Amino acid sequence: MEWIESIKKVVGSEHVRTSSAHLLTYSYDATAGFQAMPDAVVSPGSTEDIRQIMEICRDHQVPLVPRGSGTNLAAGTAPTSGGVVLLFNRMNQILELDEDNLCIRVQPGVLTLDLCNFVEERGLFYPPDPSSMKISTIGGNVSENSGGLRGLKYGVTKDYVLGLTAVLPNGQVIKTGGKLAKDVAGYDLKALLVGAEGTLGVVTEILLKLIPKPEHQRTGIAYFQSLEESAATVSEIISERIIPATLEFMDRGTMDAVERFMNLGLPKDAEAMLLIEQDGEAGQVERDLAAMIDISVRNGAVITAVAETEEEAGQLKAGRRAALSALARKRPTTILEDATVPRSEIANMVRKIREIAERNQVEIHTFGHAGDGNLHPTCLTDIRNGEEMVRVERAFAEIFEAAIDLGGTITGEHGVGEMKSPYLQWKIGDEGIDLMKTIKQAIDPLNICNPGKMFAKANKPRVVVAHG
């Protein structure tokens, strides 16, 4: 194809892969059920490379799909319309650490964990910690506005993006923001690009805000015999004006799977677990953790523990960390969702998820970030079983419906991608979809940038759920 030859001239033919093996490798991401072969896999070396690639793609109306490490859970990086998969393996450098202005300038291909380790060694802290951070890239985090365990206290990726360089669909390169805590010169263009999932352009350089590293951290755990007790604990912690660094939740089904997988000795009769962490000034951390354990006990926690050493903290965290791997062992296909509700509705939401799973006869267990209402109902199924998949899809539609009924959203941190695009209208309404389309069509009139993502061919009809 002529355009592939043009791209080879830009980046060098060694950085354009078109073998079946390569195309297959990049034909999917971490989402089950979405796969399509791209036409080429390209590794640019610079913003200028990407600018030229964008112009070639535009001239030939070839889809351009930026991809970090492919950990996307909503088919946001699956090349479902073919075209170019754009990799950042050659653009993975930390360009500048500015300790005076507490910021760091990086290329999109830097791994999240590498960035975190780099700054923590210097007494600084980059808080967003998506569960995939060991392999995810900062570029992917920015495109998806990734969250993580520390979201309640520290916010999400968008709260740390000070500036972006991006290549727009018209071939222009924009530089937004700067090393500035305050900047109101024009529309917040970087906020529009963060979380746009590559549909409005390609982010090619990122300036991130850093904060001082908290000096102290403590971890505790509490097990409850009912969902209500764990949810009441979460509410009371917040109403006591404590904002913990993390407040993680697992339900009984998740704990059972973890226990079978890891033999940690988790209590067999507990219905819910809260993993509690605080960081900051030492005295405050001690007081907060003690207060949170007290609140847990007052609300009926049957077992509580506080880690005295880092090793013990690691043991307490091991179960929560293993949740997804443990669940994934049970059935051939794992579908991890992230319906999110206001914090006050967690118990209601977990109960509704259970009812929905039972009614549809599918296996769903729930864990997630209780402090910010970001739950991960996880379905264990088999994508080869068409009849079961119909029930799975219906169950998730009902879960999205329930989340929205409770004032929540269809996705807290995973993104819309192609998978959840048919449900987006449920959250943002026809007016929101219209406004998004107006923006998309104005900026990317040829629909070159990650086509098929966010914007659905057709919205799903709202499901009618018998409310219990």
Added chain:
Amino acid sequence: MEWIESIKKVVGSEHVRTSSAHLLTYSYDATAGFQAMPDAVVSPGSTEDIRQIMEICRDHQVPLVPRGSGTNLAAGTAPTSGGVVLLFNRMNQILELDEDNLCIRVQPGVLTLDLCNFVEERGLFYPPDPSSMKISTIGGNVSENSGGLRGLKYGVTKDYVLGLTAVLPNGQVIKTGGKLAKDVAGYDLKALLVGAEGTLGVVTEILLKLIPKPEHQRTGIAYFQSLEESAATVSEIISERIIPATLEFMDRGTMDAVERFMNLGLPKDAEAMLLIEQDGEAGQVERDLAAMIDISVRNGAVITAVAETEEEAGQLKAGRRAALSALARKRPTTILEDATVPRSEIANMVRKIREIAERNQVEIHTFGHAGDGNLHPTCLTDIRNGEEMVRVERAFAEIFEAAIDLGGTITGEHGVGEMKSPYLQWKIGDEGIDLMKTIKQAIDPLNICNPGKMFAKANKPRVVVAHG
């Protein structure tokens, strides 16, 4: 006019003012030199009222200028194209405080200080504190993405907006966001509306994030004999990983004006003053304040003081609070700017401002938020003196140029409005302007929403400054 009659039918004729006295009252805002008579001043009572007003304005191509308390310093709320000035005096209610989810839902006309007091009485905290907060409205703060003294530690208005209801130019009402710490369902439309200065629609309801109120606060002050010493102190505070709640700066000219105005006994030979505050956990606050005073002394502070009581803290703060009023007494016209630079460039910027003032023979003194590099060079002049105003305008152009040369921006927290629109291209480039125009034209093709703001008829040519 027919359209005025139509609007009267929507809101009731008692809420549509067209007398000369009313039109004159709303013909300007807090910006010198921008005045034009609107055709009507309208006080809607609801989102639905505003939706109908928007449709009438669109059908008759009448400009619609939303206005809070008119404290805008960049002519952002001056009705320079005539049309409707939209007031929020009837939409000034706190609608809901949700303590479980730490958020508050308000109408745009609520005064910032009223909101702050309301939540602080309940142990909660809304940090953005623009200097005009006693009279500014939350709606104005959202439209301008207002900053304040606590910006470095706590961020600015956009960091607290969880959701918005807005009427778009096409007459649609959108509801974005929710009581959610995490939500990535679609483009961040609320981030686009925050700081859009009313050019993309009218915000009609606001959901704001709250945080627990810091339990303790301490105030200190330090005077220096050179700019460099004060700037080195700011740098060292940050490099010691301390993030103070406020870190305010005044130069000698500002202190002189304050002293003449208030007789506070400020030292006569000091070149710079830093007002230092920390809040949070009591022990940490004491340690941070002591450390910051130590750093000040090490860097040459000739006088330092720490307030032992709230009354003493009030005395230390009195000078900084009076800065603008004190300066404003000196000459008939006060022009308050807010060029902003990376924190590490504060001393360079203050020095450049001095050189520029001297070269252009105008009187400019500087105070501002040292912690976040947000400076307020304030020009004392007389708008009736055309010859002097030419020099004033040239001086400010050179100041914007200098800020951008140092990696800064033309406005940190005041907005672009009409006054600074000719300079916006300097910061965001032709590419940024093009992208903003693409968005504006797509959303507001008839240019009904606050026309003439942000988008300049012509860009100013860059000034060539002899760099010292």
